[in-house]
Amino acid sequence: MRFVIVTTNKGKAEEFSEIFSGYGLRFRVEYMRTPEIQSEDLGEIAGHSVMYAYKTLREPVIVEDAGLFIDALNGFPGPYSSYVYRTLGVSGILRLMDGVVDREADFLSVIAFYSPFTGLKIFEGKTEGLIAERPRGVSGFGFDPIFIPREGDGRTYAEMSVEEKNRVSHRGKAARRFAEWVKTLRDEELPPPYR
Amino acid sequence: MRFVIVTTNKGKAEEFSEIFSGYGLRFRVEYMRTPEIQSEDLGEIAGHSVMYAYKTLREPVIVEDAGLFIDALNGFPGPYSSYVYRTLGVSGILRLMDGVVDREADFLSVIAFYSPFTGLKIFEGKTEGLIAERPRGVSGFGFDPIFIPREGDGRTYAEMSVEEKNRVSHRGKAARRFAEWVKTLRDEELPPPYR
Numbered sequence: 001m002r003f004v005i006v007t008t009n010k011g012k013a014e015e016f017s018e019i020f021s022g023y024g025l026r027f028r029v030e031y032m033r034t035p036e037i038q039s040e041d042l043g044e045i046a047g048h049s050v051m052y053a054y055k056t057l058r059e060p061v062i063v064e065d066a067g068l069f070i071d072a073l074n075g076f077p078g079p080y081s082s083y084v085y086r087t088l089g090v091s092g093i094l095r096l097m098d099g100v101v102d103r104e105a106d107f108l109s110v111i112a113f114y115s116p117f118t119g120l121k122i123f124e125g126k127t128e129g130l131i132a133e134r135p136r137g138v139s140g141f142g143f144d145p146i147f148i149p150r151e152g153d154g155r156t157y158a159e160m161s162v163e164e165k166n167r168v169s170h171r172g173k174a175a176r177r178f179a180e181w182v183k184t185l186r187d188e189e190l191p192p193p194y195r
Numbered sequence: 196m197r198f199v200i201v202t203t204n205k206g207k208a209e210e211f212s213e214i215f216s217g218y219g220l221r222f223r224v225e226y227m228r229t230p231e232i233q234s235e236d237l238g239e240i241a242g243h244s245v246m247y248a249y250k251t252l253r254e255p256v257i258v259e260d261a262g263l264f265i266d267a268l269n270g271f272p273g274p275y276s277s278y279v280y281r282t283l284g285v286s287g288i289l290r291l292m293d294g295v296v297d298r299e300a301d302f303l304s305v306i307a308f309y310s311p312f313t314g315l316k317i318f319e320g321k322t323e324g325l326i327a328e329r330p331r332g333v334s335g336f337g338f339d340p341i342f343i344p345r346e347g348d349g350r351t352y353a354e355m356s357v358e359e360k361n362r363v364s365h366r367g368k369a370a371r372r373f374a375e376w377v378k379t380l381r382d383e384e385l386p387p388p389y390r
Contacts, residue, residue, distance in 0.1 A: 038240070039230075074283075076279070083275060088271050096283065
């Protein structure tokens with residue numbers, strides 16, 4: 001099934017493309033803003049956004065929503081991570097975490113997919129990690145310079161290549177779950193425009 | 196015109212009631228959660244919420260959205276003030292403002308009203324002020340203990356009675372603008388259930 005990745009974030013588009021190309025999937029990226037609801041449930045946010053994107057494009061489509069949930073900050077910035085990145089930035093998070101011993105955090109990714117043949121499908125990925133004491137690295141985007149995934153070797157996301165980050169990242173996990181599911185669909189059962 | 200105030204916040208309900216009673220308006224409070232969109236425009240958020248509330252209640256209805264916009268934090272926490280209050284709290288904002296000289300902030304309130312006779316109407320109120328160095332007072336709710344309105348006498352919102360806060364507050368200003376507009380409507384032009 002051909003599908004469209006809807007995002008406004010070049011970094012996300014690059015990470016998805018690396019994974020989906022590896023699976024031989026057929027997709028394109030559409031840089032389009034979709035309205036988001038305020039919710040603490042990423043699946044609900046992405047689900048609403050993907051329905052909007054589908055109504056506009058009328059093609060099978062995915063929208064992803066992600067968030068950094070810091071234990072010591074009661075889950076902040078969570079679903080509002082991109083707003084908090086734009087206003088407080090990495091330095092604001094480090095300020096809130098200054099002297100805080102518990103540095104545990106989860107990065108969550110939720111991919112919402114919609115097509116009329118499959119209905120709405122949700123795929124999740126979660127990576128546990130720690131908030132670094134200071135930013136390290138220049139790759140990726142957002143809070144990547146201060147997130148050290150537990151499954152890694154102590155480097156932050158921003159110190160990894162796209163391929164390395166995808167191997168351990170929340171988004172990589174959600175993307176592989178989606179890709180594996182897409183591979184199970186039988187193209188011959190779809191109407192021609194969607195094959 | 197009779198109308199419904201939709202909120203989940205007892206403090207807001209109390210402030211609105213104090214003002215609207217003074218104008219002799221006929222209203223009731225409905226404690227109901229409405230979905231909110233993610234936007235940096237309070238009018239857009241309140242406008243969407245009020246349409247949802249109207250579809251549920253089928254009565255003339257107001258929904259208010261408010262936010263604290265701190266200059267030195269690029270407008271943070273803005274439209275996400277209630278989420279930030281629940282996660283970081285007053286102490287998180289004070290931490291972000293520790294040692295920050297520019298303490299200017301605006302509190303904004305946007306009331307969205309909808310009835311089929313009037314369509315969607317938006318009323319705004321804005322109060323300029325300063326972020327206190329430490330919390331003072333126990334009245335009100337949210338970030339009231341650290342907001343010192345410029346029009347006041349140096350006390351925070353949380354050191355004021357409901358009446359005192361309403362006189363200078365963002366919400367009081369929006370509510371009076373709405374109340375004055377409601378008074379201009381001619382009840383005899385409305386169908387009986389809405390008079």
